[in-house]
Amino acid sequence: MQIPRSIGTHDGSFHADEVTACALLIIFDLVDENKIIRSRDPVVLSKCEYVCDVGGVYSIENKRFDHHQVSYDGSWSSAGMILHYLKEFGYMDCEEYHFLNNTLVHGVDEQDNGRFFSKEGFCSFSDIIKIYNPREEEETNSDADFSCALHFTIDFLCRLRKKFQYDRVCRGIVREAMETEDMCLYFDRPLAWQENFFFLGGEKHPAAFVCFPSCDQWILRGIPPNLDRRMEVRVPFPENWAGLLGKELSKVSGIPGAVFCHKGLFLSVWTNRESCQRALRLTLQDRGII
Numbered sequence: 001m002q003i004p005r006s007i008g009t010h011d012g013s014f015h016a017d018e019v020t021a022c023a024l025l026i027i028f029d030l031v032d033e034n035k036i037i038r039s040r041d042p043v044v045l046s047k048c049e050y051v052c053d054v055g056g057v058y059s060i061e062n063k064r065f066d067h068h069q070v071s072y073d074g075s076w077s078s079a080g081m082i083l084h085y086l087k088e089f090g091y092m093d094c095e096e097y098h099f100l101n102n103t104l105v106h107g108v109d110e111q112d113n114g115r116f117f118s119k120e121g122f123c124s125f126s127d128i129i130k131i132y133n134p135r136e137e138e139e140t141n142s143d144a145d146f147s148c149a150l151h152f153t154i155d156f157l158c159r160l161r162k163k164f165q166y167d168r169v170c171r172g173i174v175r176e177a178m179e180t181e182d183m184c185l186y187f188d189r190p191l192a193w194q195e196n197f198f199f200l201g202g203e204k205h206p207a208a209f210v211c212f213p214s215c216d217q218w219i220l221r222g223i224p225p226n227l228d229r230r231m232e233v234r235v236p237f238p239e240n241w242a243g244l245l246g247k248e249l250s251k252v253s254g255i256p257g258a259v260f261c262h263k264g265l266f267l268s269v270w271t272n273r274e275s276c277q278r279a280l281r282l283t284l285q286d287r288g289i290i
Helices: 016-027 042-046 078-088 094-112 125-131 142-178 194-199 246-253 273-286
Strands: 003-009 036-038 048-052 184-186 209-214 217-222 258-261 267-270
Touching: 003 016, 016 048, 016 078, 016 094, 016 125, 016 142, 036 142, 042 048, 048 078, 078 094, 094 125, 094 142, 125 142, 142 184, 142 194, 209 273, 217 273, 246 258, 267 273
Parallel strands: 003 036, 003 048, 184 209
Antiparallel strands: 209 217, 217 267, 258 267
């Protein structure tokens, strides 16, 4: 007899794919954390409602999600399989699926299947989860370490989902601002504008700057040509502003209320909106645009 809301996965060393798979099923309220069963015993696993990363079967209908068997020739690990399952059965829409896949799960799949290895000096999500495994000489409970990794992953996924939901709310505000076809998009608060701008066709939009308040100051930020070149800008600030602060920037620019201009000429900070607007106008004149 199956145990409702249970999930079986292998015991021993754990990896990011089954930890992520378990976390996703918990977040979407399909399994209970206290019903995670770590074993390779087929009899034990047969009693689980879900089985991930063990068992030699991939069957979305039977809730079996292993990728190690020869009969499976896809590119997913158990994490990718579970994410796809959640989309197919209506627990998330396609947009959230692609967000979670592109932000986290695809990388887990790639590393678990040996198609990606972190370079020296870089640490992936999968590398972090691997560190939670106990060392061979340690007399620790592997299930307790698995639980620690699971809680970290649940928190991380919940924060990713909140970011996704927040970004989607911001999209309507960005869309409205883009309707003006102006050189600068103005917002009355900080928001997730960059990804939304390009999601909405920003590569063809004429805007070169965004302006918004932040921490009692105002930000004038250059817009990049596209997301792949996000540290570049369509229109840089005047060269002689680079790296200047406060009074020195005000003196060179002739604009009161200066706070800072980044040496990369893509960001400047001012005490008020009017100074931002003057900085925008002067920059466009300096670059021969107006």
